[in-house]
Amino acid sequence: MISQTTEYALRAVVYLAQHAEESWTTKQIAAATRVPAGYLSKVLQGLSRSGLITSQRGRHGGFQLTGDPEQLTILEVVNAVEPIRRINHCPLNLGSHGDELCPLHKQLDKTIELVEQQFASTPVSALLGTEDTVEPLCEFPASANVGKGRKVDLTVSKNEG
């Protein structure tokens, strides 16, 4: 239903939104999101190509979220890595159907539309932890002590890759 790539992209974006004040390396994001670094690297490339995250080279380089999590929707993240494909014409290429969908594919497209609408109406900011919820991606070296006025203590060196 929700693909692994989509979930990993959302984890990475949520992590960067939670720690927007700095740049983070693939290795650090991989540790915090529990995503294999090689897989994550491809996901980050997709997000970067779409301009949702910015990569900076050099000693303090890494990835940062480009925009405001209030303005960025789940749909934009999903479409950056694995675009939602609506059913616009008969998947069986039945000539007699022309541009019209049969009830089977009309119904499936309706479901995809529903998901698309929900993703489009939900900003990334709605995925972040609040005082009333548990925090996404906590318990990790690079995030455990960041934010909320606590001291930053990185087990994974920040300027490593």
Place this chain on the structure above:
Amino acid sequence: MISQTTEYALRAVVYLAQHAEESWTTKQIAAATRVPAGYLSKVLQGLSRSGLITSQRGRHGGFQLTGDPEQLTILEVVNAVEPIRRINHCPLNLGSHGDELCPLHKQLDKTIELVEQQFASTPVSALLGTEDTVEPLCEFPASANVGKGRKVDLTVSKNEG
């Protein structure tokens, strides 16, 4: 979004619902649904194991839909071949989250729930052709001339496998 297995299972069930009066072989259903026979065979096994379709051996053997398309939901078909998995606990196994989901996974589960609800509320009968729509899976040897009082003319021999 909608996996290939799910789509293939729905095509097969729609085909059997449209031609409920007889049994159909894997080869015939494969031709009508444009699904590779090997792949379809596994899909049909799943549907059969769940009791949604019945297989009969012998000269006039093949598959038939077990129940009434009015009573059978898309969700039952989907769950027979690729069960929808709700997110019930933290996919990262974060101990501190316990049974509570963070906002990221709560939101993703909400999307899965939405799809589950839509599938549960849609009967297979809603996927069949009506006078106002194009007909699913038409243009095929095994279905082109079946129903609506027209002569049955099967290019693929019905009792073949």
